Amino acid sequence: xxxxxINKSKISIVVPTLNEEENIAPLLQxxxxxxxxxxxxxxxxxxxxxxxxxxxxxxxxxxxxxxxxLLAREPEGGLAGAVLAGARAAVGEIVxxxxxxxxxxxxxxxxxxxxxxxxxxxxxxxxxxxxxGTTPDWPWHxxxxxxxxxxxxxxxVDVRDxxxxxxxxxxxxxxxxxxxxxGYKIGLEVIVAGGESxxxxxxxxxxxxxxxxxxxxxxxxxxxYLDRLCSLAGGAVSPRTSIRFALVGLMGMTLDIACFxxxxxxxYALAAAHIMGFVAATLFNYSLNAxxxxxxxxxxxxxxxxxxxxxxxxxxxxxxxLRGAVLGTLVDVNGWxxxxxxxxxxxxxxxxxxxxxxFFIFPLRDSGCSPxxxxxxxxxxxxxxxxxxxxxxxxxPDLLVEEAYYWNYAxxxxxSYLDHPPMVAWLIxxxxxxxxxxxxxxxxxxxxxxxxxxxxxxxxSLDLFDKSTALRAVLLIAVLPIFFFTGFVMTPDAPLxxxxxxxxxxxxxxxxKESRRAWWGIGTCLGLGMxxxxxxxxxxxxxxxxxxxxxxxxxxxxxxEPYAAVLLALCLFSPVLIWNxxxxxxxxxxxxxxxxxxxxxxxxxxxxxxxxxxxxxxxLENALFSFWPRTWGKTYIKESIDENSQTAFADHRQxxxxxxxxxPLSVFIAFSLRxxxxxxxxxxxxxxAVPLLARDMIPNGASRYVGLRSLARxxxxxxxxxxxxxxxxxxxxxxxxxPGIPYPNRFRYVGWKxxxxxxxxxxxxxxxxxxxxxxxxxxxxxxVASQLAFYRTIAEEDQRSHIEREGILKTTGRHxxxxxxxxxxxxxxxxxxxxxxxxxxxxxxxxxxxxxxxNYYKRLDPIQTIVIHFKSLTKATFFYxxxxxxxxxxxxx
Numbered sequence: 001x002x003x004x005x006i007n008k009s010k011i012s013i014v015v016p017t018l019n020e021e022e023n024i025a026p027l028l029q030x031x032x033x034x035x036x037x038x039x040x041x042x043x044x045x046x047x048x049x050x051x052x053x054x055x056x057x058x059x060x061x062x063x064x065x066x067x068x069x070l071l072a073r074e075p076e077g078g079l080a081g082a083v084l085a086g087a088r089a090a091v092g093e094i095v096x097x098x099x100x101x102x103x104x105x106x107x108x109x110x111x112x113x114x115x116x117x118x119x120x121x122x123x124x125x126x127x128x129x130x131x132x133g134t135t136p137d138w139p140w141h142x143x144x145x146x147x148x149x150x151x152x153x154x155x156x157v158d159v160r161d162x163x164x165x166x167x168x169x170x171x172x173x174x175x176x177x178x179x180x181x182x183g184y185k186i187g188l189e190v191i192v193a194g195g196e197s198x199x200x201x202x203x204x205x206x207x208x209x210x211x212x213x214x215x216x217x218x219x220x221x222x223x224x225y226l227d228r229l230c231s232l233a234g235g236a237v238s239p240r241t242s243i244r245f246a247l248v249g250l251m252g253m254t255l256d257i258a259c260f261x262x263x264x265x266x267x268y269a270l271a272a273a274h275i276m277g278f279v280a281a282t283l284f285n286y287s288l289n290a291x292x293x294x295x296x297x298x299x300x301x302x303x304x305x306x307x308x309x310x311x312x313x314x315x316x317x318x319x320x321x322l323r324g325a326v327l328g329t330l331v332d333v334n335g336w337x338x339x340x341x342x343x344x345x346x347x348x349x350x351x352x353x354x355x356x357x358x359f360f361i362f363p364l365r366d367s368g369c370s371p372x373x374x375x376x377x378x379x380x381x382x383x384x385x386x387x388x389x390x391x392x393x394x395x396x397p398d399l400l401v402e403e404a405y406y407w408n409y410a411x412x413x414x415x416s417y418l419d420h421p422p423m424v425a426w427l428i429x430x431x432x433x434x435x436x437x438x439x440x441x442x443x444x445x446x447x448x449x450x451x452x453x454x455x456x457x458x459x460x461s462l463d464l465f466d467k468s469t470a471l472r473a474v475l476l477i478a479v480l481p482i483f484f485f486t487g488f489v490m491t492p493d494a495p496l497x498x499x500x501x502x503x504x505x506x507x508x509x510x511x512x513k514e515s516r517r518a519w520w521g522i523g524t525c526l527g528l529g530m531x532x533x534x535x536x537x538x539x540x541x542x543x544x545x546x547x548x549x550x551x552x553x554x555x556x557x558x559x560x561e562p563y564a565a566v567l568l569a570l571c572l573f574s575p576v577l578i579w580n581x582x583x584x585x586x587x588x589x590x591x592x593x594x595x596x597x598x599x600x601x602x603x604x605x606x607x608x609x610x611x612x613x614x615x616x617x618x619x620l621e622n623a624l625f626s627f628w629p630r631t632w633g634k635t636y637i638k639e640s641i642d643e644n645s646q647t648a649f650a651d652h653r654q655x656x657x658x659x660x661x662x663x664p665l666s667v668f669i670a671f672s673l674r675x676x677x678x679x680x681x682x683x684x685x686x687x688x689a690v691p692l693l694a695r696d697m698i699p700n701g702a703s704r705y706v707g708l709r710s711l712a713r714x715x716x717x718x719x720x721x722x723x724x725x726x727x728x729x730x731x732x733x734x735x736x737x738x739p740g741i742p743y744p745n746r747f748r749y750v751g752w753k754x755x756x757x758x759x760x761x762x763x764x765x766x767x768x769x770x771x772x773x774x775x776x777x778x779x780x781x782x783x784v785a786s787q788l789a790f791y792r793t794i795a796e797e798d799q800r801s802h803i804e805r806e807g808i809l810k811t812t813g814r815h816x817x818x819x820x821x822x823x824x825x826x827x828x829x830x831x832x833x834x835x836x837x838x839x840x841x842x843x844x845x846x847x848x849x850x851x852x853x854x855n856y857y858k859r860l861d862p863i864q865t866i867v868i869h870f871k872s873l874t875k876a877t878f879f880y881x882x883x884x885x886x887x888x889x890x891x892x893x
Contacts, residue, residue, distance in 0.1 A: 046071065093170065108203065272739040409823070777840050835886065840882075
């Protein structure tokens with residue numbers, strides 16, 4: 001009866017067509033069959049863009065008996081224009097968009113419209129890639145193409161199938177979100193324009209290929225999609241700008257390489273040649289790009305010339321620093337000639353320059369990108385840049401003394417070690433087994449651990465907030481000093497960071513989401529973390545305090561899963577327990593009694609300084625604001641229908657971060673009241689705070705701070721750029737240097753490889769003179785011995801030494817003279833040195849000139865020097881002294 005329809009909602013199904021004559025009848029039959037008897041009325045609007053077959057006639061015949069309307073147009077505005085025209089003509093409050101080729105199942109229309117009608121979502125997407133979605137009969141190359149296109153849109157959308165053309169959306173939101181949309185994927189346009197306020201969900205569909213007609217997908221459509229995708233992200237990227245940029249780049253590259261070759265042939269240093277060539281080409285490129293490649297966007301921001309030039313300088317510096325990494329790696333590590341390596345290095349810099357120009361120097365000012373979207377794009381750009389920077393510099397700098405010491409761990413396999421558990425040794429052993437005894441082989445484990453850390457931080461932030469926050473969280477993991485360097489330097493902190501991030505994620509799942517299975521992840525991460533560093537046990541204390549404080553979480557005290565997690569962690573930690581049980585609990589004593597019995601020192605200022613250095617002043621200031629009680633339950637409430645239901649959960653999120661950050665921090669503060677803490681100790685504990693830091697990097701909802709809080713937030717962008725430049729400049733200086741800037745006196749970050757080579761020559765000469773294999777001893781705690789063991793081994797491999805592992809087995813520490821040399825006391829027994837000739841090496845002559853040294857030898861040579869030259873930028877001096885016929889002790893003498 002007519003009255004039955006008075007309170008019914010109405011949906012308008014918009015179907016764009018072009019030569020779809022054979023599909024019209026089956027499509028409309030299935031639509032009206034699927035929507036019959038539903039709680040909404042249905043109208044179908046066919047928007048035809050110039051069909052030359054009988055499509056329009058078929059639609060007109062249906063319109064006589066069914067609510068079908070034909071909107072006939074000439075080809076204009078593309079697919080997006082057709083859909084928008086249909087939406088404007090629609091009378092329904094809900095618009096459903098679908099293709100005419102029967103690839104979208106009309107039977108799913110009620111499922112698409114239902115959540116929107118119920119106000120559960122603003123938009124529902126029919127997805128091929130959520131659980132239950134399928135694409136039967138697709139060849140592998142089409143699946144790959146579709147997945148690739150969806151992957152390209154991943155940074156700017158939260159749905160799994162942004163390429164879907166089958167969706168339902170509120171008409172008002174649709175018209176507001178996409179008034180000027182273009183391209184062939186209007187759903188993507190709506191999702192991006194709607195931003196984080198648009199509630200989007202996905203339902204599975206079965207996507208079938210068309211049976212009649214021809215697909216409209218072609219090369220032109222693909223390039224238009226890529227162009228539009230970059231525009232939606234705020235970049236001035238298009239085929240035209242790309243071609244122009246490439247032409248300018250080729251001219252600039254010619255100038256660049258010509259300058260480089262001239263300076264190389266004139267015997268300039270590698271760093272000087274590549275910098276001067278880059279400067280000449282960059283100035284040339286900027287002028288042409290500003291007046292030709294990106295002319296339109298440059299003219300739109302003509303009043304910001306000085307700002308654009310500053311952005312140009314920043315991008316140019318970043319490109320230069322990455323280019324230096326590529327050049328250094330190809331020349332120094334891979335053995336390429338500079339003349340060929342510069343071509344690849346120029347290519348790497350060109351990529352940085354292009355995307356920097358498109359998104360940073362000449363961005364689209366009127367693209368409508370929200371701050372959250374710009375932060376998304378910036379986050380991905382910064383993350384990719386810093387990952388590549390670390391990757392290309394990974395094998396260039398000499399090992400730090402700590403890295404060389406832990407490499408010696410790996411050469412002496414054990415269940416544990418005196419000053420650290422064994423995980424760092426296991427990772428180095430694995431890396432060098434694959435990549436050889438090299439800086440890259442030692443550090444690759446730290447590089448991989450960073451990705452594990454980033455994954456868990458991303459998942460934690462996504463669970464707590466949203467994808468934008470998760471991407472900014474990974475940005476912080478990439479850019480903050482503590483996380484950047486633990487992803488580069490191979491120390492126990494690298495695996496500790498990964499395990500800490502995993503444990504925080506699983507604790508969050510268990511305590512905030514009440515996941516029972518998460519406790520298995522907790523046990524695994526804590527156990528592996530204890531194999532990395534004992535400090536991860538502080539997370540157990542944090543969890544206990546949280547459970548006791550939170551009434552809802554106390555139920556875990558009566559369940560078996562937490563106790564199973566503890567048992568699992570102890571099982572994984574058992575190698576260290578076994579080693580300590582066999583060795584009078586030496587490691588536990590060293591890490592507890594030894595440290596607590598050290599001379600009292602007030603170390604709180606040192607701890608505060610380390611926090612400023614690890615997090616940057618901006619990071620620490622924003623962390624304190626994020627934890628400030630006035631923001632609880634207010635700043636972090638998610639946009640939702642029932643806001644009150646989210647408030648308690650928001651408080652629990654912040655409470656979780658506070659407890660899991662400040663409980664470990666309070667332990668370090670208490671320790672620092674009477675002892676000096678180590679610089680890196682407090683680094684991992686901030687992983688629990690990263691999601692809150694990331695969430696608060698941009699204003700959220702009603703949270704509009706003024707004064708110091710607003711200033712702290714605005715400092716993030718310059719802080720990120722500054723740290724990126726500092727990292728690049730530091731690496732470039734250590735590995736390639738800068739023209740006219742020599743290294744400081746006693747600069748101990750370079751020259752170790754040359755020292756190892758020269759000491760190996762001294763050792764070979766002494767062996768030839770005496771006919772006996774001598775020992776080499778580093779005369780400090782472990783620094784010199786560790787570096788010599790590593791770089792003597794490399795020198796032996798280069799020389800194909802006839803004695804296997806000579807650098808490892810014949811290099812030891814000062815414990816032969818009664819000093820402390822940590823694990824060298826376990827690796828080399830003093831009795832094995834009796835009667836040996838010894839080369840003592842030090843970075844100062846004092847340790848070689850002590851009168852007591854003579855009491856250990858039959859005869860001593862005078863102190864001699866080793867002069868180290870590194871890339872013509874420094875001249876470092878080491879000292880060595882040869883002793884003949886070592887005695888076990890002064891008493892035997």
